[in-house]
Amino acid sequence: MRIAVLEDEPNQMEYLVHTLEHQLALGDENVSCVTFERGEALRRALRRETFDLLVLDWNVPDLDGVDLLHWLRQYQQSETPVIMLSSRSSQNDVANALGIGADDYLVKPLRPLELAARIRRLLQRNRPAVSKAQERYGNWVFDRPSSSISVEENGEKQRFELTKREFRLALALFRKLGQAVSRAYLMESMGHDGELTTRALDSQIYRLRAKLGLYAARGLRLQTVYGQGYRLETTDDNIPDDAAPAA
Template sequence: MMRIAVLEEDTHQRVHLIKALSQQMVISDEHIAICTFDNGEALRRAIRVDTFDLLILDWIVPDLDGIDLLRWLRDSQKDTTPVLMLSAQGSERQVVQALDEGANDYVVKPFRTLELCARVRRLLKQRRDSTQAKAITQTPLQERYGAWLFDRGQLFVEFSARAGERAQKHCVTDREFRMALALFRHIGQPVSRSYLLEQSSYRGENLSSRALDSHIYRLRSKLGLHPANGIRLQTVYGQGYRLEWVRAEE
């Protein structure tokens, strides 16, 4: 599932945007979840504790304009989440300013639905490809991250704790597989609890936060996610979890 945050003050425009995305978006059979915000500060608070695959930002909104939020995202947070700017103003100066501040695309309102959705699909594909590109090797059904090999066809994880040893297949549930893959694809970055829950839950299911912690505990053990193996899975207070490479002697 891909998660989109929409910052739009005008209720009519917000409803129109959500309807357009919901009806027109098809990302290789991948579902999308849309979170909406009517002021910049509310979205900034959400970004501090949540994970999104795309941000759609209106330029002028209460509390914190979209362009200021974009500047904060790129300069202060060093966050590379794709951003599509929306604005009723289409002057060359504004477009250039948004791109210089780090926007990935710019759409002038009123937007054309099919064009907007095509731009969103392109940005989400780039996001998906960039996270998967962190894999050392990748085939249509396999992704390798260091000593960990994920096979999406047969849903197993292969891992060898020591160089030269034969890798062993580790049995994980479908839910654990998706949860672990989401962490590896975002290695080095905090991944929010809500993002992990959405990535590992079935449609219509509400997995509890306590259940998430239990799965994380089991994954640490099953996949050897410990500094002795050159990797660490740690809790990020108020947000979620972060998987990161470490030197074994740490």
Template sequence: MRIAVLEDDVHQRAQVVRALNQHLGLPEETITVVPFDKGESLRRALRLDTFDLLVLDWSVDDLDGIDLLRWLRDYQKDSTPVLMLSAHGAERHVAEALDLGADDYVVKPFRLVELCARVRRLLTRRHPATAAVGATRAVPTQERFGSWTFDRSLLSVTLAQAETPPVVLSDREFRMALALFRHIGKPVSRTYLLENASHRGEILSSRALDSHIYRLRTKLGLHPDNGVQLQTVYGQGYRLEWALPASEPGL
């Protein structure tokens, strides 16, 4: 999981990053929190990199978080969850952010424990299988994307219409494939895939990433006949897309 934090106050930024790193509490997930003090820097990063959630400060000197949110939703058509931080507590400000597409709104000063809980809720709402440790409800082990079912407990992937048994993957392959399906239709950066595929304390090489992608394409049958296609995005990474099965000759 990659989270971007836009906050121009150095002390508050450090507090937020530290709290998310230490107290987010998502099992089976490696959390990477990337701090930004400039809105333009984050906008450049969003054109190339992949994030699961954005924490945006409303008021930033060069590009406000609210303007970045507008750009993200209106021009990029990007649905990445956004939590807005703001000193503006008036109802009209909250309504403006939510109308522009913010998923949550936290008024400063805020409690770090509450912030982590709100971030956790947004992440688990998007990906239920990442539910936090200590949750009272059962944590699902499966995630479904169209006809594709990912089973975390078995490290297997099943295609409903295929007359073949589930494909069992290595832990690394499973996490990499899951990252592609979770962001289907969007480019997934090499950095994001490398972080998902690397074990703690280990750095996977770029060449090894390409080898794993090649094997996944073959193992899972990521081609139009199975309703998906995997493409290389030059200078960025890979994009998995829904695709119509190829027509038979003469049809």
């Protein structure tokens, strides 16, 4: 999981990163924080990078958290979850941030367990789970313990056995269905630890596309997005971009 943190006070930034990277118990999923001291720097990054969550401080230099949030929702049409942090506690300030598009609002000083719990709840709400071990996107079911994917088509069920890296790569793409995803995001999702090159990622994408049959005939298309990364998109109404939780 990749989190962008906007905070201009060094001690508070260190505290936030430590909390996010050590308190978030999300199984074997890596948690990586990318830090920003200025709103404009984060806005530039958001034009080309991909994040699972934004943690925004209200009061930062040049472009504050609320103005950045307004730009994100109004002009980027982004639905990336956002948690707003601030020492402001008035009802008007909280209502303003939530009205612009924040998913949650926390008043400083922060309590680490509460912050972690709110983030887990927010992310779970945005991930269509079949159970704690599985996620479903349309007729594609991801089973984390076995690193396998099952898909049912025309009454027949097919199962794909994947390596852990292949599974994490596929899951990252399906979680961002319909969205352009940066190469950096995909490499971090795979848990590359710095040794995976962009060329190696491209090879992994090529093999995964062939292995899962991610072509238009199957209702999915995995495309290269020039200058950014890849986008998995649907060509079939049976696989909605905003796949809902399975019953």
